[in-house]
Amino acid sequence: MASDNEKKETEKETAEEKIGVYICHCGGNISDHVDVQKVRDNIANLPGVVTAYTNMFMCSDPGQELIQKDIKDGKINRVVVASCAPSLHELTFRGAIKRAGMNPYLYEHANIREQVSWVHDGEKATAKATSLVAAAIAKTRNQEPLDPIRVEARNHTIVIGGGIAGLRAAHDLSARGIQVALVEKSPFLGGQTAMLNELVPTGEKAGDLIQALSRQVLDDENITVYTCTEVIRYEGYVGNFKLTLKSSPPESKKDLEKMALLADKNNPSREFVPFAGIYPARVPDNSEEMVLDTGAIVFATGFQLYTPRDGEYGFNENPEVITLPDLIRHLAEHPSSGRALEIGGRKIERVALIHCVGSRMIPGIHEPDADGNLNEYCSRTCCSATLQAANQIRERHPDTHVFEYYRDIRTYGRGHEEYYERASDNHVMFFRFEPEDPPVVERSTSGRHPLKVTVKDTLTFGEELEAEVDLVVLSVGMEPSNIRDLVEMMKLPVGADRFLQEVHPKLRPVEVANTGILLAGTCQAPMDVGEACSAAQAASVKASILLTKGYVELDPFVAEVDPEKCTGHGLCAEACPIEGAIELQEMEADADKVKRAEVIPALCTGCGICVAVCPENAIDIKGWTLKEYEDMVDAIVAI
Amino acid sequence: MTTQANNASEGKILILATESCAYPGANSVGQAHSSYPANTYILRVRAPALFPEKFYLDCFEKGIGGIIIMACGEECPYEGAYTALAKRIDRVFQMMKKRGYDLRRLRLTAICTVCNRAFLKEITQMNELIQELGAPSNDIEAAAAEAAS
């Protein structure tokens, strides 16, 4: 009933266009150069125009009341305002029209200040203003009332990844009143942060932070934690995603190694296990699938460490070549304070730390991996972490000498530069190399130390310097986790660096083109713990914006198919850049089964690509129809 | 010097300006009070990928002397729309050629929100061109004459 009435109302409202035109003097800004009275006279008799006024200040309250009165008196059902740029007052007039009880989209704005009176003069200005007002009148004649698109949204988010960013996001979303499912592939919470010891620059224990956040998450009845679980199927759109999860017993070597660190794998606990994480639940014995409905998806799939290639700086060929995470772990697990560092019973008198291993690679200098990938980016965290380790060695083991081989020291963070200075005070020796001439690690023949590092040191004007060492530590960079399945499944954009790609680094930094999917932390780019938590919170606030109202409100400017005209070519679906935004659907027409294009408004961005390719002219963008543009061009040509 | 007489024989320039870049760019020119020929008509568009090939040809048929598409370029907020547009314009050029229109009557360019100089340059160039070429129907006649000879 109600809808019938509404329909009648709408029909009545738009049946016969009665256009009111309001032309602004802008206190002389327009009227000094445009004869506004003449513009009014020129357009007053155009078809559909029932009233036409000029006014000193249309944007003022009396100006707006002029429009509102005409609406309320039933004199007009379309509005054209000719004044300044629409960016200034389009919303002002939409608001005024709405308050007067008319649909705010039955209105068009003609820009006769910035694009006429401020750039042209005399009769030409008046003529052009007339044309633009006539074009606006032509456009408004075919306008239809529009309403924002409302999509019901589930008050639920799935967070993929249980590292520090995933934990942070899950906690924040729940605190905001949103139900959360935290899905973690491994049996542990804490991710890569669990592989660290003390964090730069606060010196806090990584385990303490993970434990604090995990407790909040595990104690929270609004958060369900699924470990040993992966996402295997995906469908739907913002507000209404449907994800299939699969839990299965852990198989990867890494997971099994971490499991071995547990006192009792049948006894989950909330205590942090160093270099494993939190083990919150028993691993499943069998595989199981389940389906979850959710409103938004937060990606917190994190990173993996670069594995040096065989022979890269002697890696895998010499047992004395290890990675920085290996060293961090050793230092954490052996807090002894002998005069010299010892590893595996071997006294380390001299250690070489090499920066930028698997980072800042340059095409033509560095070899791509088997898949053709090159990590051209800086991994951001390794400089500070390397200096931290260097200082720790020097301060704990004064008889161990430390040499650092670097390209640029990037201690950019607050409180990080101090590590660099402390390293100098601690007599860490620095050698600087160019990417074309990296240090060479070889076995030493002297017998005093097993390895020899040779470098062309640019700090001593390119002199070739040799140092014999007992240990070489490679500061390995970050690579995105292997989430190829998820990327393909959800059609996620990936950058040249293989990290997930945001829509725009400044305008929409935690969103991807698929509305409702958000990026948190190192799945997007290398970050340290603080930066990853910031990013996770930024992603959470976007999810909150989407979900806390119970519905998602989207602009009405989306594609609309006229099923009468559509003949099911499917060119629109082919051309559409958004997966699933417009698709052919089977439907009944005159007792026949036919295929017709259908738009999912929640997915459509309103770009109009489909409009242009439809051979039947069956598609239009609401509010910006092709016919409106053609009419505008006709009006411009006519006057 | 370009003349600014605003009569029908002078020809009109249609500008399709994206609402997120070029349209505010045109306003910025206005705020700087930089004068330019008045035979320019700026239509605000979300993404020019909306317009089919026919739209452009129809415009020329209706007597529009030149069209400048002022897009966002790589800063396009709609995924894939700029690429689609560039491809479409290539096809429009082919169709224009077939009909005998001078291809310079259609320009695809990127204009940012404060690209005042680029905006003015585009307009000046197009205006000079259409003053020289005259109405688009001239092109067809000329092309036909050439084909006949």
Next chain:
Amino acid sequence: MDTDQVMKFDALIVGGGIGGLQTALDLADQNFKVAVVEKEATIGGKMILLSKVFPTLDCASCITTPKMAAAAHHDNITLFTYCDLKTLDRDTDGITAAVTQRPRYVDPVKCIGCRQCEYACPVYVSDEVQGGFSLRKAIYIPFSTAIPQLALMDVENCSLCGKCARVCPTEAIDYFQQPKDFVIQARTAILATGFKLTPLDQKKEYGQGEIENVITSLQMERLLAPNGPYQRVIRPSDGKEPDSIAYVQCAGSRDKSLGIPYCSRVCCMYAIKQAMLLSGSLPLADITIYYMDIRAFGKGYEQFFQNAKAMGIEFVKAKVAKITPGENQAVTIRYEDQEGAGGVLTREHDLVVLSSGMVPDWNPMGVCPVSIEEDAFIKSVMPKIAPTLTDLEGVFVAGVAAGPKDIVDTIAEAGAAAMEASNYLNAQKRKQAA
């Protein structure tokens, strides 16, 4: 207290730069009522004054204006520009802030931003927005994309000739306008007070701002901006197109002699960006960057740096010891070469840009009982897992107010602050309900 002068909001944001605006939008989009207090006459902060931004080389205005406009038109956001924050503290009611609206001498309700006053004004004053390279009037709108588009009078330079009042079509000029005090009450506050460039008047070695043709990086931003003072790059002393331009990195960062030991995080990248833009507008010019370490650590930054190297921009690892005036208005740089042949060398350039660092633009002392660190930026009490928490309950910090940061990191942190603030508001609501 005059109760009419108390305005209530859910959140108060101090600072209307890109960080403050992002926080405001992220809160307002969740239906929280937000007040933004900005000391300048327009929102947009430093970002709106930049030319292009790294690493995408998007035009800065194109990225900033949509956020400025979104904030200005948002039903849940109220902007208070040209306002001073006198005090901000919390009590049992939440946050109370005393604010003073400085007089614009223009009625903001009547002013339509038409600039007739500006055109009529006979007084020319150096335009700080354009880096001091061009002139503005004594009554003016800061720049074409300023929000709000309201004129303001610079009374110190006004000659009281009355021309503006005579031409104003809305009679908005008010020579007798007084400062107006009011109170904002909110349940939470976010400090997004941003930065200013390191003042170099302490740095004798770099000429203390006295040497012609030694400019700051923000001045270079204006020279490069499409709506800049000359709309092309010329050196200020004589209008010559420079053939050789040098960047002095860490000018006021990583410098203990200035009491600024920290890295300002953005100077490497903006110098590289400016160098790239310069090689576009002055293809024949030589561009040299004197640096200690190139810190291109953000997403896509290293690739950007490598591109600049491939374009032929010269990078010299050196510590610049002294900058002095040279022959023919050139500038002489003495530097300690840390690569190549080594030693102390001298070179001349037509134009020298100081890659100045960041210092906080606001000191809470005497205004707000929130702690700062030794570096004078606001103290973050949990920098690792909750970077926007300060030591004052219900008060959060975002962007450069909590340490130097680029735009990308500032925007991320602004979102984080909005998340913390919304959860704080939510918890309070729940408490009240219980």
